[in-house]
Amino acid sequence: MTSHSSSADVDGRWDEEYDIICVGSGIGGLSGAITAASKGLKTLVVEKTSQFGGVTALSGGQIWSPANKYQLARGIEDSVEDGIRYIEALADGWANDRMTRNLFNTANEAVDFLEEKGVKFRMIPNLPDYYYPDLRPFAKQDGRYFDAEPFDLRRLGDGYRHKLRHKAWSSPEMAGITGRPEAQRQDCVYTGEALAGYFLQAALEAGATCRTNSPVTRLIRGEAEAGTSPRVTGVVVKGLDGGGREQRIRATRGVLLAVGGYDHNSALVHRYEGRFEPYGTLVFPGIDGDHLAMGADAGAAIATLPPSRSIVQRAVRTGIRRDEDVSSPTWDNEILAMYWPVGPHEIVVNRAGKRFADETFYPELHASLHVLDPVRHVHPHWPTWLIMDDNYWSSPMRRQQPGPPKEQCHVADTLDELATKAGINPLGLKSTVDRYNDMCRQGRDDDFHRGERPWVTSSLAFAPLGTSPLGPIEQAPFYATKLIQAFLGVGAAGLEINQHAQVVRQDGRPIPGLYAAGNSAARTDLGMMLQSGVTNLRGMVYGFLAAKHMADDGCRSRL
Structure with missing residues (x-):
């Protein structure tokens, strides 16, 4: 060391x-x-x-x-x-x-x-x-x-x-x-x-x-x-x-x-971020908190903020491993890919199968993960899953943002079967997808206003023309992958x-x-x-x- x-x-x-x-x-x-x-x-x-x-x-x-x-x-x-x-x-x-x-x-x-x-x-x-x-x-x-x-x-x-x-x-x-x-x-x-x-x-x-x-x-x-x-x-x-x-x-x-x-x-992440599993990082090995160790030895004050406002993104696994043999919390050296769920035919749900935020706006999504149920003393929105249908894989957004490899996903012909495989409440997922599909057909997300924030619409200027953040989840087979909290x-x-x-x-x-x-x-x-x-x-x-x-x-x- x-x-x-x-x-x-x-x-x-x-x-x-x-x-x-x-x-x-x-x-x-x-x-x-x-x-x-x-x-x-x-x-x-x-x-x-x-x-x-x-x-x-x-x-x-x-x-x-x-x-x-x-x-x-x-x-x-x-x-x-x-x-x-x-x-x-x-x-x-x-x-x-x-x-x-x-x-x-x-x-x-x-x-x-x-x-x-x-x-x-x-x-x-x-x-x-x-x-x-x-x-x-x-x-x-x-x-x-x-x-x-x-x-x-x-x-x-x-x-x-x-x-x-x-x-x-x-x-x-x-x-x-x-x-x-x-x-x-x-x-x-x-x-x-x-x-x-x-x-x-x-x-x-x-x-x-x-x-x-x-x-x-x-x-x-x-x-x-x-x-x-x-x-x-x-x-x-x-x-x-x-x-x-x-x-x-x-x-x-x-x-x-x-x-x-x-x-x-990992020790500092656990100390200051209240580590949620699974978690990892999108940055290269070597970002180890050396400043905190050296500063503390010199008598420095260390100031902290609540981790719910840390700059953290969602990420997916890639199956690709780093060449470096380093000790890190990142999936045994597996490289993670930042993922922004802004395309059609995808939503983010919790274990109850419910959406809980505008998936396209990461500050809202991340802060929601830290909501605490004071009675059961659990975080109801963590872990969280990305849910997709077969149309997702042919969306033009995939050219801009590859997303998770299929082999990293649970796959099923029905939403009930998918929920069972992933550990999600089947009734909750089915009702959520039904409501989301209805809103997609109406062209507006009345629950969380997905994709409506001006910063999001402006940031999507790089997306293929005609791409909407709304798209129904209706074409089998269906896919689910657990998202990772990824530090930056x-x-x-x-x-x-x-x-x-x-x-x-x-x-x-x-x-x-x-x-x-x-x-x-x-x-x-x-x-x-x-x-x-x-x-x-x-x-x-x-x-x-x-x-x-x-x-x-x-x-x-x-x-």
């Missing part, structure tokens, strides 16, 4: 020295690296795995920010204050107002700076906020989303182009550039890969040193002074750049932890930070020389809110703020 204990800098021996060390190469670590290196600081990025980009590369690549420059350039009225009020309405009292305002009041400054350094953004048109029109006037119909332009991998050169993490579902359709010349180029990547690509290129061009296969095993700290925590002065890296021995690397200004969540650490690198727990992205102790005082960004930082700025694009925004802004603060001469570690 890897040790994450911190050690005092007793003998002062160092193998290398930098001003700033960024641990992790997602948008948080790379934003910090771009900012620091651009300010003339000697900067090192160390990535635990063999590829750069982190969870950012696996994301949809969206950034959500109110009153952003791309929105205002199109004449769309908005204000940062309206965006903050929208967040506060969703936070349910769990957000720190100062942190919320700090995040969104800094966003435009960070965007301007990063754009100057070569990151190319563009607005995503016609995509409303999650909760539009419910939370008008603070929710907006258009303009708050932007992402990166398609990225040409040749920009990275031969030494780095093959080190950028890829995902299977990036496509011109998803990126909204079908018909443009770059859509035909094999060297182009889109969405999260493009975002990570631009940030990696900008970090390299700014002069940052970026290394893969370089896991940090512990923080190094100096001696404590009266009334303060010991300063973090460096890190120990095991097998730097794939080598065999540990190296002590000094950071004269500070260390930025931006290593994602803790998806592959964003947990309920993280290191608590202040407005400079400094990691703080339980008493609120900062730990000198230690910073956190992205999914490693607790979501005290957002509270219970879920809104796509904010995760990437947080990484970008807090990496930027951390590096700015470290660039101050007053943050130099004592010699």
